[in-house]
Amino acid sequence: MACRPVLSVLGQTERVLLTVATTHQPATDLGYLLHKHPDRVQHFEQSFGTATVFYPEASDERCTVALVLDVDPVRLARSRGKGSPDFSLAQYVNDRPYAASSLLAVALGRVFSTARSGRGGSRQDLADRPIPLEVNIPVLPCRGGPPIAHRLFEPLGWTVEALPVPLDDGFPEWGSSRYVRLRLTGEVRLADTLNQLHVLLPVLDESKHYWQGPDEVDKLMRSGEAWLPTHPERDLITRRYLGRAGALRRVALTRLAELGDDLVEVVEPVEDEEVRQPEEKRLPLNAQRHAAVHQVLLDAGAQSVIDLGCGSGQFLDQLLQTGAFTRVAGSDVSARSLQHAAARLRLEQMSERQAERIQLFHSALTYEDDRFAGFDAAVLMEVIEHVDPSRLEALERVVWGAARPRLVVVTTPNSEYNVRYEGLVGMRHPDHRFEWTRSEFSDWSEHVATTYGYMVERRGIGEVDETLGAPTQMAIFTEKEGRDD
Template structure:
């Protein structure tokens, strides 16, 4: 198997620093299923290319299979694994470039945090769904995709194309993101895992997909293929992805409801219900200017922009990558001058004062507060309610009491959550914040109501008392 990564960033040999692999050396690694070799076919200031070659040992691979694993046949030894990129290449790449995937580079950290021109080439890649599926998966991530089907036999063109592609990706992407995307999407394209999958597969997927998977239009397809369509793992992954509040729909039902819902009943995803509830609250408040604090890749922001009632819309997030995604979603580059004057995006941390947060009729904190460390929550309260002081603040957060209804969920709904509150805890927090900063508060539930556990999402509408008095 072969994969190459090239850059024309100047000096291009900085690629060696980012990958933590010296261009002048050939290095070998020994995963349990073969030998991985890293070398640089070219390395100069103008262009640098690193190649990862994986030589699969079918005997070692067969011996490493579990006793209950399927396929006790010659297919263990006679197959395409030595030649076609697959999940094994993804595993080897993840191991060999583990530090690069984390985005750490002590000597070039600013470069590691930056998007650089990259070209990734895979000469033989199995792809179920053909070139179309390759484009569907990579193009939303900012890649230009060239996917060339490989003929079954050049001597017999009438036989048509095989299921293999020559894939070339070009784009300006952060290297860590590119490697993590490949780690997830190689087995997705092949729709096959060549190793045993444990319960930690969901955590692996979420770690590698951080910052891009939840916002991908085919996130559900990716999740199902990556996890081999294993029901419990897929449901758990989709539940946790949905709590990010991005583009993934809640494709899972709480276990209690899954058993009782009729096949012809269609349930709106929790994310959609949450967006509907917050949007309606803003309309009911009569807000004309709205800021979405922690807007992420901008799905709800796009809805605000599409609503004529809101004459001024802003989005703020700590992640520059999320803001870039939001800008693409909103098509800011194609807006007329008049439209662009209505919309503002900017980077900012909610625990630090920023004059750009002020001057809005309403602010939204949708699935944000649970990502803040509890000792820093007081700083967010002061910045949003005390300094920015909008006329109203709409807050949503998970209801921890509802978690037992999700099949396969243990602990909190997402690994980045610092806490999840019960209804009583959320009520105590919202009452205290309203009292300290001069607001009244109304609490509602979002999602299907369970008599014992409440609703999956809690919502609070804070209205500044001065604005009410006016």
């Protein structure tokens, strides 16, 4: 009985389902970042309807883009098979034309695909940094109500306003519907904003209205690579995003455990498996890597360590908690990652004595930087595979040739092990430029050691397969005594 009043409320949106505005000046630069001209109205045909992009306002002071999705229920029904969700009358009589559902996430992902990749053309500097943004979604399905919206968006730097939509304004005693009016404000990179919405709209809706293929985990990793591994609700997000696909959930949580910062096991057990005797809890692979590298540094007697490509600073935190390391530094090409690292380490709350031990700075590993030099040890943990192969030689010159620490520790995935990841399509991370076999890693590490006067030892990290080896491979480079520089 409440459906008709709710739909009448939804209809008041005139199907303007999402707007993004900025007050960065000139605000019309938003058009460059989105690769959509403010003076044009553009239509994009989808299998389930038509997406329209236009700018209700475009001035130097404020610019707003609107994404309107006109869902055709008949076309949506015909695009599905009988095994798809809602194969019933609900396909024709539903809220899809009026509410910001998973279909809007699909349209947003396709229409703004270039902007989501972070490519800004002539405004690349702007695309790389946070700008003031305001996101408005007047009608958003939100299972769990406003608290869920706060839990999902606030850790990403947003100020969240989520107001319940009443079932009917004329009958307040009926209470609230499952919809909210969502308003987000904050300084966030535009590409991150679009990727967050691409993932979190179906998470809040918790009802995907399209078929999920075997590449769904890769889609999640691509959209969430910059923010999901460190999100405190990543398990909830992953479970809701992948719905009933239990096998896909396990794959996604495994890969996020490798990339993320939690020192707990997040991989769900296989459903309906036979009851077994309790087993000793196993650390996720990223924690095993940290422990292995940490022990190598301690065994070598290193006192000063630089983490090259430190990311969000989890390993730096571990180093700072170890009194043996009197000087610690972290560098990364991502300014946003350094901000996360500073927050994790609580730099602003550190005593002066503590602050003297740590240094964070922005730098690229393919260019010489005097700040890389003067350390006993350097760590490149899951870094080299993010570098284009054509730029590896430059990285080698910078680290082993110019900085020249007496110890360098490198970890990288063992590509042979990838067959053990159920459902994995492609590489373990969408930003990886390559992943090496053990033989390829051996050849590369021997070449580097010979070229720059180091000895090298290789080890595996993680559960070892007799045929495939360990999931992570590690090389320990030790400077030769009396090396001729």
